[in-house]
Amino acid sequence: MNHPVVLSFSGHDPSGGAGVQADIETLVSHQCHSCSVITALTEQDSRNIKKLIPQKPQDIIDQANTVLNDFQVQAIKIGLIGHHDTALAIQSVLLQHPLIPVILDPVLAAGGGTSLANDALIHSITELLLPCTTVLTPNSEEARILANQTKLTDCGKTLLSKGCDFVLITGTHEQSSTVNNQLFQLNEKTETFSWDRLPNNYHGSGCTLASSIAALIAQGLNPFTAIAEAQEYTWNALEDAYCPGEGQFNPNRLFWMEDGQ
Helix, strand or coil, rough: CCCEEEEEEEECCCCCCCCCHHHHHHHCCCCCCCEEEEEEEEECCCCCCEEEEEECCCHHHHHHHHHHHHHEEEEEECCCCCCCHHHHHHHHHHHHCCCCCCCEEECEEEECCCCCCCCCHHHHHHHHHHHCCCCEEHHHHHHHHCCCCHHHHHHHHHHCCCCCCCEEEEEECCCCCCCCEEEEEECCCCEEEEECCCCCCCCCCCHHHHHHHHHHHCCCCCCHHHHHHHHHHHHHHHHCCCCCCCCCCCCCCHHCCCCCC
């Protein structure tokens, strides 16, 4: 059985709901082999992040290069970055491997509201990482911050102009009866994917979506198809979510293993 390799740059979530744990569960669900480089340790629970501990940039570079020198990596997924020096370290790795598709989930704040990106990091993401990005997956709030625009259509166009091939702006934070995710592509019309709005708040939904896209691209799907199918996988994981703590719900990324599925 073919198990394409996906390398993720992610934070460690000791509560198990997001970050590298979410990446691994999602990649395994898509029959991919998960390699990972931890960008930051965190102190967090199911409610919020209390502390962020960035890892040394050279250690991040060395770990990634060691993996890339051994494995044929089919896709790279980037999640929590946490510090502008980390962004610079990741860029140095990406520039050495320009043919590997990159899926970037720009984590700028925790679900509980804690800010995880200052102005220096936001600038580094837009100027250093977006030119290396195949698929960018911000939520609407992150898109407005990165693009410094208000209207989501303007955000999508601005982020494309920074060098991304695809920008999927998710709509869970918008005041709409359905969740409307907008996909922007160069020289193509905007596509809108509408999903039933689910009742809870979720921990790690963005990680799940981006990792699913990365896995499906690694499996050989074109980005548009991967983006469409990853949304369905993520929605199913959210619909079957569970609440292990006293805060947000966790997506059940292994929903397909449950009895009756």
